[in-house]
Amino acid sequence: MRNKIAIYILLLLMLLPASAAAEPESVSELLKLYNISGYDPEEEGRKLYLLEEEYRDIAHRVNTNTMLEAAMELYDERRKAILTRIDSDTYELSNRLEDLEHQMKASKEDTVEAIMQLDGEYRSVLRQLKKNQDEREQLLVPKEGVVSTLSLEDAKRERNRLESLSPKLEKQKQTYEQALSCPAIGEISTFRSPLEIPVQMTSPYGERLDPITLDSITFHHGMDLYAPEGTTVLSAFNGVVEEASSTDELGNYVVVNHGCGVKTLYGHLESYHVEVGQEVFQYASIARSGNTGSRTTGPHLHFGVYINGKSVDPGRFVPY
Template identity: 50%
Template sequence: MQRVVTLILLLTLLLWLQPLAYAEDASVLLGKYGMATTDPEIEGEKLDLLEEEYRVVSYKVNTNTMLSSAYDLHDQYYASRLASMDSEIYALADELTSISVQMGDSKEEEVPYILELDSKYRAVSDQLDLRRQARNGWMESQKEAVEAPPLSQSTQDIVKLNAISDRLDKQKAKVQLARSYPDLGDISSFSSPLAIPVQMTSPFGMRLDPLTREAMTFHKGMDMSAPIGTHVLAAFNGYVEEASENSELGTYVIVNHGHGIQTLYGHLSSYRVVQGQTVKQYEQIAESGNSGSRTTGPHLHFGVFIGGQALDPGIIVPHS
């Protein structure tokens, strides 16, 4: 009894793991058709490098901006302080000139008055010398004051930062794209859009028109032999974009698998889905038939489209 229970558990585990083994996303299908895909890990690493470069240049730009602001404030203080010292010097120089004129006009004055002017002249002259020395000392001290970064370098850094920002936005979009490939199901071991093995009756590509047998036409899909009423299966996970009919394809279904990938099922006898319905891989969506004007007998017309471009279904469909 214990062996039976163990066997049942093992079978259950295998059945549970089986769908996981074939959980492949759209990048696998794109790769089979030689289309460029993006790897989330590689693109994520590129994003990390760009973000680090952006951080370094941004820090430099912000530092230069703060230095420029500090320089502007210093320059304002410098001008204001210099103007104040020069005003004092000019005032003392004017006063000294005035005293000198008075001394020239005081030759007829009494000696005490002349001595008073001389004393005043010497005092103002000493103050003027002190002010000039103070000005020179202050000017010398300002030589080591903060200097603004070269304007050309700051401009180059800002241009570089903007360029990195643009690249960063594009890289983020790439990472998002790489992480958004829809899960299609089993791609590497895809079997068939029919419930029976595939027997191809007409391949994808140029062929002699099977109806007129006069002109060469391009066949945008693969024709598969299928008795009327054969179950038609969704090739991959997706949703029903159209379930309708037209004169050439007859009754048809289009399934949208995301990322610009569509599959077409034509010449059906009926369909079992409605527009907008979500379908899983290998879920029955219709029965094969012989509807439409572009048919010479019961079969399934199966088409694969990526970005609106018809591609060869034979690349993914095993057939004889």
């Protein structure tokens, strides 16, 4: 009696209009159940924002350092040119000063006026030499506004940081775009059943005694659910049918791709009524349960969940 009531409640819930149904949840919410991160649009957007802020900050400093380096190079070129001119003038003035000293020693017999003229020129050359010496010393003192602001080692470190950050930023952009593309697949936290009847698990996910040979421990990559032959099998979430075929072990089976690496498998079916490429919605009828395939000991539904090609425990969201 209780089973019949549960079936009626489940059917009533399935018949509720879309407006009364829970808000569809993203694939990212399912991935969180398996501690798989990287698909939450809000979280990945926040990470992207922080990386972009860091990149802009470093890029600004690198550009500033680049301009300072350019200004420093121009300053050094100008300083070298001025030093060359000063040194050349100083050389000529020193030679002129030496000539004047010889002339002054030899001018004892000259008139006072001639001696005074030589002395005046001598003093003028000395003043010019002193001026050149002062100017040269000033040019050799580091410019406060350029050298103190820019450290070549710091500039090199900033450029290296920018280069290492660039691929990280690109990768995060791709992750964020992937997160945005993760679709809403339906109810996850309030998931009901991949069958038209309430879930009754007959064999859990993980290691178990092989039900066929009964002589070894094998790994069960899914969950077996009680299902009399002909029970309607429902798509666990919104998605697209990726496979609808048959194998020796699984018998008739269907695989639905829900996006972002998440797929569900329905095995040992009596029959399926979907085709590859067909879009299906959560709880839409896709097959009838059965007892096909060599790896079965009785009618049931083998329900598997795969993330990025690896099986995971459906029990994380299937109520049993």
